[in-house]
Amino acid sequence: MKLRLSSILLLAVIAAGCHNEPSPTGIGLLPGTDLVGLETFDTQAAQSPVRSSTTFAPTPAASSPYLSLGKTAEYESSILLRWLSFPADIAEGGAIVSATVTLYRAPYGFGDVSAPLHFEARDVQQSWSSHTFTSDSLQNLRTGAAPVGAFSGAAGDSVTFTIDSTLVRSWLKLMSSQRYTEIYGLLLKAAGGTNAVLAFESFERLNKAPSLVLKMVYGGKDTVFNAATLEDTFIAKGPQLPSTGLAVHGGLSYRGKVRFDVSAVPRGCIVNQATLTLTIDPAATRKQFRTADSLVVYELKDSAAFALGDVSMVTQKADTANRLSAKSFALTQIVQRWVNHPEMNHGLALLKLNEASDLDLIGLFGAEATPERRPRLTILYTKKP
Amino acid sequence: MQRTLVLFFLVLSTAAAQNGESIISRFGIGDLDQQLTSRQRGMGGVAASLTSTYDVSSTNPASWTGVGGLRLQGGLLYEFESYSKNSRLSTGSMSIKALHFSLPLEESMHARLVAGFVPVSRVGYQVRGTGSVNGESYRVDYLGRGGVSSFTVGAAIQPLPALSLGAMYRFLFGTIDREQQLVFDNGTTFGTKQWSTTSHNGSAFTVGAIVTGPGDATLGFTVAPAASLAATRDYTYRYSTNDSTVSGESGTQDIPLRYSVGVSSPLGKRFLVAAEYTAQDWSGATVFNTMPGELTASYRIGAGVEWRPSDDNASVAAAAKAMMFRLGFYQQKGYVALNGEEQKETFITIGAGLPILGMNRADASFELGWRGASEQILGSRLLVRFAVTVSVGESWFVRKDAD
Numbered sequence: 001m002k003l004r005l006s007s008i009l010l011l012a013v014i015a016a017g018c019h020n021e022p023s024p025t026g027i028g029l030l031p032g033t034d035l036v037g038l039e040t041f042d043t044q045a046a047q048s049p050v051r052s053s054t055t056f057a058p059t060p061a062a063s064s065p066y067l068s069l070g071k072t073a074e075y076e077s078s079i080l081l082r083w084l085s086f087p088a089d090i091a092e093g094g095a096i097v098s099a100t101v102t103l104y105r106a107p108y109g110f111g112d113v114s115a116p117l118h119f120e121a122r123d124v125q126q127s128w129s130s131h132t133f134t135s136d137s138l139q140n141l142r143t144g145a146a147p148v149g150a151f152s153g154a155a156g157d158s159v160t161f162t163i164d165s166t167l168v169r170s171w172l173k174l175m176s177s178q179r180y181t182e183i184y185g186l187l188l189k190a191a192g193g194t195n196a197v198l199a200f201e202s203f204e205r206l207n208k209a210p211s212l213v214l215k216m217v218y219g220g221k222d223t224v225f226n227a228a229t230l231e232d233t234f235i236a237k238g239p240q241l242p243s244t245g246l247a248v249h250g251g252l253s254y255r256g257k258v259r260f261d262v263s264a265v266p267r268g269c270i271v272n273q274a275t276l277t278l279t280i281d282p283a284a285t286r287k288q289f290r291t292a293d294s295l296v297v298y299e300l301k302d303s304a305a306f307a308l309g310d311v312s313m314v315t316q317k318a319d320t321a322n323r324l325s326a327k328s329f330a331l332t333q334i335v336q337r338w339v340n341h342p343e344m345n346h347g348l349a350l351l352k353l354n355e356a357s358d359l360d361l362i363g364l365f366g367a368e369a370t371p372e373r374r375p376r377l378t379i380l381y382t383k384k385p
Numbered sequence: 386m387q388r389t390l391v392l393f394f395l396v397l398s399t400a401a402a403q404n405g406e407s408i409i410s411r412f413g414i415g416d417l418d419q420q421l422t423s424r425q426r427g428m429g430g431v432a433a434s435l436t437s438t439y440d441v442s443s444t445n446p447a448s449w450t451g452v453g454g455l456r457l458q459g460g461l462l463y464e465f466e467s468y469s470k471n472s473r474l475s476t477g478s479m480s481i482k483a484l485h486f487s488l489p490l491e492e493s494m495h496a497r498l499v500a501g502f503v504p505v506s507r508v509g510y511q512v513r514g515t516g517s518v519n520g521e522s523y524r525v526d527y528l529g530r531g532g533v534s535s536f537t538v539g540a541a542i543q544p545l546p547a548l549s550l551g552a553m554y555r556f557l558f559g560t561i562d563r564e565q566q567l568v569f570d571n572g573t574t575f576g577t578k579q580w581s582t583t584s585h586n587g588s589a590f591t592v593g594a595i596v597t598g599p600g601d602a603t604l605g606f607t608v609a610p611a612a613s614l615a616a617t618r619d620y621t622y623r624y625s626t627n628d629s630t631v632s633g634e635s636g637t638q639d640i641p642l643r644y645s646v647g648v649s650s651p652l653g654k655r656f657l658v659a660a661e662y663t664a665q666d667w668s669g670a671t672v673f674n675t676m677p678g679e680l681t682a683s684y685r686i687g688a689g690v691e692w693r694p695s696d697d698n699a700s701v702a703a704a705a706k707a708m709m710f711r712l713g714f715y716q717q718k719g720y721v722a723l724n725g726e727e728q729k730e731t732f733i734t735i736g737a738g739l740p741i742l743g744m745n746r747a748d749a750s751f752e753l754g755w756r757g758a759s760e761q762i763l764g765s766r767l768l769v770r771f772a773v774t775v776s777v778g779e780s781w782f783v784r785k786d787a788d
Contacts, residue, residue: 022513022526023474026408026763029723030512034411036525036565036577038518268630270622272567273574332575333625340624380518382567382577385620 037383038272041265044376051347052246052258052366052375055306058134059253060233064357065204066289067103067234068251069119070197071190072111075359077197077236077251078138079103080128082185083212083227084175090225091176094218096165101149101186103159103200104208110288110359111196117159118191121149123167124184130233135252138235143187150191155198168214185231197359199289203230236359245281246364246375248295250352256364257300259347260377265339270382274335275327276348277318277376284363293317294353295362297326299334300346308349309334335379407466407476408510408763409728412679412721413672414585414638415508415532415561419685420444420483423460423748423774427736428689429713431659433647434605436549436595439746439776441485443503444645445593445607446551449487449541450495453778454744456487460774466756469764480507482772495543499553500536507532508561521574525567533559533585533614547597555589557614557640578623583673585638587614602650605661607643614638616673636673641666655695660688667720681727683720689713689734711736711750723762730756730768744778 043050061067068077081101101121122143149163163186171183201208212227236251246256258278265271276297294316299309311330318325338345352360365373410416420443425432432444436451441458460482467475485501510529517523539553564580589612595605618634647661667680695707712735719728732754741747752770759765 022511022528024513024515025468025474026510027512027514027527029408029762030411030527034527034563034565035514036567038516038523038567040519268622268632270577270579270624271575272569272577329573329575329625336624336626340626340628340630380574382579384622385565385579385581 033385036385039269039381039383041262041379041381042376043260043262043378044371044374046264047371048264049261050258050367050375052256052368054241054245054247055255055257056241057253057255057306058136059251059355060131060134061235061251061356062130062233063204064234064251065202066106066108066199066357067202067210067232068197068199068236068359069103069188069190069234070109070111070117071194072197073195074239075111075197075236076190077234077359078190079188079200079232079234080124080130080133080185081188081210081230081232082124082183083171083230084180084183085229086172086175086214086227087225090214090216090218091172094216094223096168097215097217097222098162099165099168099215100160100162100213102211102213104205104210105155105157105159106199106201108199108289108358109196110286113155113196113198115195116153116193117155117196117198118152118193119150119188120147120191121161121163121186121188122146123148123164124187126184127181128184130231133233133235135235135237141187148186152191152193159200163212168212197236199357202234203232238359239361242284242363244366244368245284246278246350246366247284248350248352248362248364250289250355250358250360252359253352253355254361255306256295256350257303257306257347258350258367258375259300259303259345260375262335262338262345262377262379263342265379265381266384267339267342269339269384271332271336271339271379272382273327273380274331275325275378276315276331277378278315278324278350279365279369279373279375280322280324281363281365282322284361286361289358289360290354293324293362295324295326296351296353296355297331298349298351299337300349303346306349312351314353335377339379339381408512409719409721409723410506410508410510411529411563412677412723413506413667413670414640415506415529417506417683417720418482418504420503420505422458422483423736423750423772424691424709424711424738426752426770426772427711427713427734427738427748427750428659428691429661429687429734430685430715430717430732431647431649431661431687431689431713432605433593433607433645433661433663434595434603434649434659435647436603439744439778440748440774441487441499441501441776443483443485443501443537444591445595445605446499446539446541446553446591447549447593447595447605447607449497449499449539449551450543450549450595452487452489452497452499454489456744456776456778457485458487458774458776459484460772462770462772465769467767469759469766478509480504482774490540495541495549497541498538499540500538503535503537503555505533505535505557505559522570523567523574523576524570525565525577528564528566529562531559531561533557533561535589539591549595549597551593553591553593555591556586557589557612558584558586560584575625579621581618581620583616583618585614585616587612587638587640589640600650602648605645605647605649607645609640609643611642612640613671614640618673634673637671638673639670641670655693657691657693658688659690660686662686665720679721679723681718681720681722683718685715685717687713687715687717708740709738709748711738726757726761728757730754732768741775746776746778748774748776
């Protein structure tokens, strides 16, 4: 009984001590030094220094869902393919009737896309990896002197061409002796008369990946074998880097760099929100692929090495058609690091959305543009008490 | 029963949440604790001249010479405040009101040793403001909590039959936190959370005297000389990057001189009347290296009467067993004047004391008061206070006849 009474009294006391909700009573009595002050820093309004530039960043296209092939006045794109898996027991026997490669069209392209496509296939004579091979690697790539296949004609929904069966036989023998790494595959390169760049589906598209079909007479029977385990990539060259403004180009790639001076924000202040605004230059923009007018923004950890941070954000359409903005918790964190540690401010990197695959060019106004077009950073922060 | 009482009280003291809400506690070192026992509260806040066989005073150490036996005493206060200008706002809080341990050292001069824990001040406010920036609405909460407390140790002695003297050393310590929390309504903009923690520590003293005159009338004095506490303040900021910065500053916190003068006199065998004046001038006090303009001189003036239905005072045991009833009033002016508006309080008090078991006693008091005026920025406020003090004792130095 005593314990029960004590427990009830104790609970009553605890309930009596529960917290009240804050109320506005007395808000006007707080000293000014207590009051939270929000400030906005706008690089445009403050005419704060901005620096911008464009960098060529050769980008492997291992993850690209498309392989671009063709040539125009400003662009050239080639494809590398190899198959690493064939039926093991056909290496020495049977007779190869034909070896055909089929590429399936993707709904993108530019130039004179309705004109005939001309390209040659050459055997590659050195090792390559889709994860590391970039456009500046192409000039040193060893290939056979003569083509092992070719195509000329309308592209249609797919493009099919035959390749030298002797080459294929050599691949079968390498695979049979488990020398897979010595199967170097094919380089497909645009030939004269082509005035377009077309996109084809890549290995990432699975059911429409480039195929190699062997028709053989094996064991006295007509047999068809399909090669598997494809590795593919494409390598593109494009226009020169712009001398002014900012350019972000997928597939090549060009990346933008922009750096803001945020020293006007007192060190140690809490950054509540940061907004990046960029203005597109329509005259310097080419919409050729999916062309989502979006960029991917990264923090630069090292400006010289163009080392990207771990977290990125995607820009959104802003108030006008030609404005892009990024406003996210990740950007808030980036700017907070700059405010607290100015030595960490190496700026932001701008990458094309779908950089690995889309040969799109987004031109942006850079630091040399008029103030209302310049890259702009707006920071909302809390003054320290 | 004794163990249950002590255990219950200790559990209550840990469960007591020192929350509650008074924007006035933002200033100085917070709401100053009156440092009164329930008996003293019931008698209009009179303390300096009161003596007791069981009630261990936090105010005048000289009164300890009257405390009989070994005693452990503690108190709790529940306070309720209602604002007239905001009919929805009323606040309640519970807090510990002193823990004391009294040890008799020697009986010929009634020497006593007392140690204890006494709150000095309390900060507790939660205020909310709203605003918008760049079209984004937000609310910002300003929170304050903490306070200053003291560990005390002192002694009292009665060198002459009509004179009691006492001295008390106080080690003051405590932290006061002030926090700002800003939350945006959109839920996506990173909010602000920053706070300061001010730690205080320092030493202070209180001396007191009680002179007994004709007819057992007493005149009591206490003086607590001015003290200066060392203070350090750290600021913490919560960033979106999950780190925080803490930077420190140092300063001082003044505790001005405080004095009390009181008189009490028995009326017949059953009544005791008393009156007292207490003052402390904060107007020149430094609060962390600044002299805030809001601090001013404070005072309290009060009077009360105690009625004991039984007149059997033949022994300590008999006195401890007697029931007592009390009535009083007091007026006090706080040490904070906001926007030049003085904070005056007027209280009517009642109280009762009753024996529990053996040497144990409980005193309870109820205070009804009014603070401020309707034309002031906070309007007038109604205050209700309910306090309980429990004193648990055992006899020492009881001479037993030799066989």
